[in-house]
Amino acid sequence: MSVFKTSSETWGSPWLDPAIYELEETGSLPGLENLMNRSVLRGGKRLRPILMGEFAGLFGLSADRVKPFARAAEQVHSATLAHDDVIDASETRRGIRTLNARIENRRAVLGGDYLLAEGIFHVARQGHFKVVEALSETLRELVTGELLQNEARGMDEVTEAHLLRIADLKTGSLFRWCCSVPALLLDSSPEVLRLVRDFATRLGVAFQWIDDALDYSKESGKPYGQDLREGLVNEVTRRLIEKFPESRDSVKSILQNESEFSLPWSETQIATEVENVRQSARSQLETARRILADLRVVLRREEHPASDESMARVEKILEKLERREK
Amino acid sequence: MKMANQSLTNESIYLVRNSVEARSALETGFIGTMNGKVPVRAADLIRRASGEEEILFRHRPYVEAKHFGESLGRFLIAIRAFSLTATLMPCLAVLASGILAGFLPRTAVAISAIIGALLLQIAVNLLNDISDYVKLIDLPGSPGGSGVFEKGWYSPGEIRRIAQFALALGFLAGVPALVAYPLQILGIGALGTLGAVLYSHDRIGLKYHALGDLAVFILCGPALTVGFSVATYGELVPGVLPIGAVLGLLACALLHVNNLHDMDLDRSRGASTLASRIGYIPSARLLAVMYGGATLILGLSVYSGALPVSALLAVFAMIPALKLTRRIFAALGPTSPSLEGARMVAAQIHLVAGVLLTLGILSARFFKGTVF
CATH class of the missing domain: 1.10.600.10 (Farnesyl Diphosphate Synthase)
Structure with a gap:
């Protein structure tokens, strides 16, 4: 139970909805996307999206305005966790079986890369160069x-x-x-x-x-x-x-x-x-x-x-x- | 003690950077509070929206040494004892060279000259540390600094007093040599003092303008060997310049490894060392050139007869030098954890080279008339 899930009235509860972060099971790799939705994208405190949401409020922006970026932040974070799990040979994370525990390491690494690419793609689609530039520096x-x-x-x-x-x-x-x-x-x-x-x-x-x-x-x-x-x-x-x-x-x-x-x-x-x-x-x-x-x-x-x-x-x-x- | 521009939390005190209280806290290591004087250290620097800079001071409890050995260990770390080899080894090698050539050393003058040079280097090391601390260059988490303030071993005030004492003693120790050869020693001494002062000077700061390596090469190389030769023997003994060049290059390499490790920090504060100017891989190549150059000069000196063949014993010190250079090339970059301890290794190389060179030169005395 995340420490941040204390009160849905107090916290940016929209950010805790797992549906925000799930990959849409689109054309090419629905099997992998489904696997990642059930493993590396599940659970977590969602601290990064929450922070972004609250800072959006500080600047007078709505949650919807930053939702694509918040989603990307969590996907980037999850991608690094997926890679970490391969390096550390972890079987579980947050009580859930890791991606590399379900599929071989090679595919788990590529899965992490895919998640990273998804995040960058959706940020780039928003069309704000400075945000993309900052994300590339972050990566x-x-x-x-x-x-x-x-x-x-x-x-x-x-x-x-x-x-x-x-x-x-x-x-x-x-x-x-x-x-x-x-x-x-x-x-x-x-x-x-x-x-x-x-x-x-x-x-x-x-x-x-x-x-x-x-x-x-x-x-x-x-x-x-x-x-x-x-x-x-x-x-x-x-x-x-x-x-x-x-x-x-x-x-x-x-x-x-x-x-x-x-x-x-x-x-x-x-x-x-x-x-x-x-x-x-x-x-x-x-x-x-x-x-x-x-x-x-x-x-x-x-x-x-x-x-x-x-x-x-x-x-x-x-x-x-x-x-x-x- | 009146506290201005201060806010107090349980464990931290924030003071405006250029305030009297902040300067006093930095210099002495203490802040006056309602409960009396509290030992503190600078832990962070924050730039506020108002444009002011605030220093975060944290409580720095003094950690008592458990026994004399620990006290001694702390003292050696504070004075950076490992770096004293840069001063000691050239003197010993020149002493050996003079003995080999049949010169009679003025023993008392030689000993006092060595002690003087070591004390001056200790003073420079300590004053350099204080300077970096007061300028907030060596905050916790920065790669440089001996760490003695942060660990609560010494206060800045204590270190400054030790430095001043070492400086005064160092000058006094140089008096016998000065009395014996006033003009020569004054000249060398002035050069050494000027170099030491200018090295980390606020505005001129040789080390901040990519001239630190050159300064160290001269001051810990030819200038040192020439000065010591004059002080000890009254003239230049054979091999004084090659010894200065070889050990000067190795001292330069020690500094260069240090600057290579601190490259990112130096860049972030606008300090332009040679390493930070040319970048990591070129710096690694330059290090290889320094070690290679020292080896080449040694070889040429032996070939030309300036040094005996047995001086080639010092080449064995190039084995760890080669390993160190490889390690630096293999590391990911200046902040790589695999570079931890690299400067210590560079100091050990200088020490071993100096010892082997000295022993090599001395041993030629016993093999005179044979192949040596």
Whole structure:
């Protein structure tokens, strides 16, 4: 149950309708489209479309105006998840069998590519060059982030700079696009775009760090320490290694699958660093709030009919993120 | 302490960038609050819609070292001990060359000159770190910096005091050499000081105008070996220039690897190092040229008789150099995690080359009259 599905009156409930994101089973590949509708396009918090919808409200645009772009955002995100599932050989995601668990890897990769192409096609059809340009930049950043993360697989010497960069590229990039689309559609000023992008960047990093904290939560619904099992050091793990350098060798052998999965830290030690990472995430969200306040001022100055309701809902998203336990 | 332009949350304090409080917090590492002085570090820079920039300061609890070994380790990291090889090795190699040629070193002057040079380099390293921190170049998450502020090991004020102490001691240590050869040492010293000051100067900043590599080559190469030779022996001993050229190139390679790794950060803040100007792959090729050039100069120096044959022992240091160059070519780019530790490897190459060169030169003394 997504944490964002708390109240259909409060949240942009239209964004939770799965029908928005499903591929139409058109001429060429209805079998694949059906498979993707039942796997990688199912479930999820729909945070990206929700963000885009709320930012559309901030800029006085209707939900329908941004629906094609919101759909594309979720398809792009799902495409990256499909590829991730192949790389990680995951059998399930969100409790549903993954695409690669249903069909062979080659076809699952191509399926992800097809989803990506669908997203880009429908964005391009809207005819807004700047939005297409921004999406292509986003895709480049997404892939760069994936490549950098993959290169760090099995490595214990991962720095904060590296993890921040990956969070920015993998998570922040698509958040930036989602928040920027309404501003781009209205040809907003560079100042507005800068504030929107800054906001989304902080949100992306906070989201990733909370995700990293939840990786060490037994209540999250995900396997405990999944990142480490997949050979990846996340922010919590990095801080634990830094604080307890004697644990480095054990972590290295786990990362390289040379030993059984047995964490070299106590539950208290882990809990302390989890809380520290959450604190860092809260700090990012605090900064995001300050930027949002600035955005409100600038939007008023530029005579955009910034909706107070949408502003309140964006702030609510930040609060929910801060308290996220799943 | 009166706080202006500040807003306070539980763990963070936002201060306007050019405010007195912000400058003080950056310099000292503390902010005065109603509850007393709080240790802080700069964690983020935010550009507000008003045009002002705000620095986010986070509470930086001081982390006590558990034992002397840990304290020493922190100190060595703070002074970037691995980079001191750039100063030490050329001096030792020149010392060896003079001994081989039968010169008598002025031991006390030589030791004080080496100590002086090391202390000056330590001071430059520390002042460079503070400069980058105060200019908000080394915020958490940036690839550069020793990380000592962020980890709560030292405050900027403490580092500045250590730097000033090292600078003063370094100048004092150079006095014996200055007394022995005033004109020569003044000349070399002035060149060294000018280079060190201009290296990261606000406006001239050699390292920000793609001249850092050249400056390091000269200052950690021929200028250093010539100065040390004069200080120790009163004249230029055989091989002083080839030693300077070889080790200068290796010191240059160390800097170049560092700049290669920081390329994206340097570009984002408008700092134009040679690496950021020419790009990643050309920089990797330039690194290969530096290591190849050092090897070639070594070979030619031996061929011409400027250095003994046994100096070729230093060629073994080129094996890890070749591996490092390959690793850099194989990495995806400057932000690739596989480049972590590359600058340490480059420093080790310099160290090993210097040690092997020194031992090679010294060992020729025992084989005089034979093939060497």
